[in-house]
Amino acid sequence: MSNYYDDKDLRKFGKISDWNETLGTKFFDYYSEVFKEGKLTAREKSLIALAVAHTEQCPYCIDAYTKDGLQRGITKEEMMEALHVGAAIKSGATLVHGVQMMNKVNKLDL
Amino acid sequence: MAQTSLQKRHSDLAQSNKQLEILSGGIFANGELETFKSKISKTNQFPLKAKKLEILQINVGYMCNQVCEHCHVDAGPDRKEIMTKETMLQCIEVIKNTGAHTLDLTGGAPEMNPLFRWFVEEASKAGIKDFIVRSNLTIIRANKKYYDLPDFFKKHNVHVVSSMPHWTKGKTDKQRGNGVFDKSIKALQELNARGYGMPDSDLRLDLVYNPSGAFLPGDQVAMEKDFKKALKEDFNIQFHNLFAITNLPIARFLDYLIASENYEDYMYALVDAYNPAAVENVMCTNTLSISWDGYLFDCDFNQMLELPVNSKAKHISQYNEELLEGRNIVISQHCYGCTAGAGSSCQGTVA
Numbered sequence: 001m002s003n004y005y006d007d008k009d010l011r012k013f014g015k016i017s018d019w020n021e022t023l024g025t026k027f028f029d030y031y032s033e034v035f036k037e038g039k040l041t042a043r044e045k046s047l048i049a050l051a052v053a054h055t056e057q058c059p060y061c062i063d064a065y066t067k068d069g070l071q072r073g074i075t076k077e078e079m080m081e082a083l084h085v086g087a088a089i090k091s092g093a094t095l096v097h098g099v100q101m102m103n104k105v106n107k108l109d110l
Numbered sequence: 111m112a113q114t115s116l117q118k119r120h121s122d123l124a125q126s127n128k129q130l131e132i133l134s135g136g137i138f139a140n141g142e143l144e145t146f147k148s149k150i151s152k153t154n155q156f157p158l159k160a161k162k163l164e165i166l167q168i169n170v171g172y173m174c175n176q177v178c179e180h181c182h183v184d185a186g187p188d189r190k191e192i193m194t195k196e197t198m199l200q201c202i203e204v205i206k207n208t209g210a211h212t213l214d215l216t217g218g219a220p221e222m223n224p225l226f227r228w229f230v231e232e233a234s235k236a237g238i239k240d241f242i243v244r245s246n247l248t249i250i251r252a253n254k255k256y257y258d259l260p261d262f263f264k265k266h267n268v269h270v271v272s273s274m275p276h277w278t279k280g281k282t283d284k285q286r287g288n289g290v291f292d293k294s295i296k297a298l299q300e301l302n303a304r305g306y307g308m309p310d311s312d313l314r315l316d317l318v319y320n321p322s323g324a325f326l327p328g329d330q331v332a333m334e335k336d337f338k339k340a341l342k343e344d345f346n347i348q349f350h351n352l353f354a355i356t357n358l359p360i361a362r363f364l365d366y367l368i369a370s371e372n373y374e375d376y377m378y379a380l381v382d383a384y385n386p387a388a389v390e391n392v393m394c395t396n397t398l399s400i401s402w403d404g405y406l407f408d409c410d411f412n413q414m415l416e417l418p419v420n421s422k423a424k425h426i427s428q429y430n431e432e433l434l435e436g437r438n439i440v441i442s443q444h445c446y447g448c449t450a451g452a453g454s455s456c457q458g459t460v461a
Contacts, residue, residue, distance in 0.1 A: 011378065042332065071321065071328040073336055075278055 388453025
């Protein structure tokens with residue numbers, strides 16, 4: 001395989017149902033239900049998806065939700081702000097483990 | 111941001127046959143994507159046929175004070191095509207006798223035709239139910255001689271439909287040119303001050319949203335909500351409806367798509383979003399477009415691609431509504447732009 005990620009593959013996402021229609025259909029039904037307007041607006045959900053796409057480091061999702069955001073009129077400043085929320089949680093999740101490190105040091109160190 | 115028209119730049123894409131070559135070549139010629147004809151044939155919608163005429167759209171000239179990046183007309187200050195009084199007189203005869211309920215003046219900036227006011231005065235006498243002028247807003251603030259346009263529109267009960275690509279300055283100016291946002295805001299405030307766009311007002315003010323790049327418009331209802339909230343909160347501006355319109359791969363938008371290497375992805379996006387329900391109500395089936403020199407087209411896009419109506423009546427001088435009804439609509443791959451998602455027309459979504 002020459003490339004692990006090809007942007008053209010995103011269009012083929014639906015094909016995962018070809019090899020397991022029952023689960024594929026269930027997944028896509030669930031997916032589209034999740035993104036419908038609910039207590040949160042579809043716009044808010046799009047921004048959450050964009051931030052998670054980055055924390056998950058999924059190139060397909062980043063392409064998809066950047067485009068989705070533009071289509072919804074979301075500005076680049078709003079997109080970047082959403083990313084920082086994801087980044088803050090990511091770095092927070094790293095740093096909060098520092099407490100475990102400190103606990104361990106305090107236990108082991110004289 | 112474009113500075114001059116493709117025509118002025120002597121670009122290949124100023125020629126409609128070059129555009130049509132691109133639209134029929136590449137991914138459509140090698141079978142990667144299905145042609146529009148093949149697509150609508152599968153749902154027994156080929157040939158598309160004109161229904162009863164509802165909207166008469168007249169393009170009074172390609173001259174414009176703006177040079178927008180996405181313009182399918184390739185309009186600009188350097189375009190000299192302007193409708194003459196002789197053609198206008200022929201149009202007025204048609205307007206007096208048409209069965210259409212809507213008259214829609216467009217351009218370029220229609221206000222830049224020196225006979226624009228005379229034409230509006232004469233046309234308004236015909237008593238057509240809905241008389242639209244597509245105003246780019248900045249023209250109202252472009253020169254003192256246009257400052258009274260809001261009063262003029264009000265006097266003739268003109269329905270103003272104005273372009274506004276975003277509620278933020280950055281995205282608006284990027285598509286339409288520096289300073290466009292501020293002038294548009296001022297013009298909208300002027301229109302509001304005359305009663306245009308106010309909740310219970312009969313003076314209709316609608317906005318047109320075109321995406322500012324190689325992507326499709328989002329949901330029209332959601333966009334309208336966001337536009338209304340932002341314009342009210344930030345500038346105390348009100349308007350009636352938002353029309354979300356898809357950019358068609360024609361003229362300057364086609365040039366942009368190719369130059370930015372987005373053409374194939376954009377065509378894929380249009381084809382993927384194809385919606386047969388939108389084909390049912392696509393605007394060419396109830397609209398007739400008249401060019402500045404009086405020729406008849408199925409829509410403004412076909413006008414720019416120089417694809418004339420498939421009818422014996424090809425010019426305003428041969429106008430015959432009965433003859434035109436039931437004609438086969440002329441199609442090419444650009445038509446995918448009007449059938450993607452919820453569809454797109456000069457009046458917004460159609461499905």
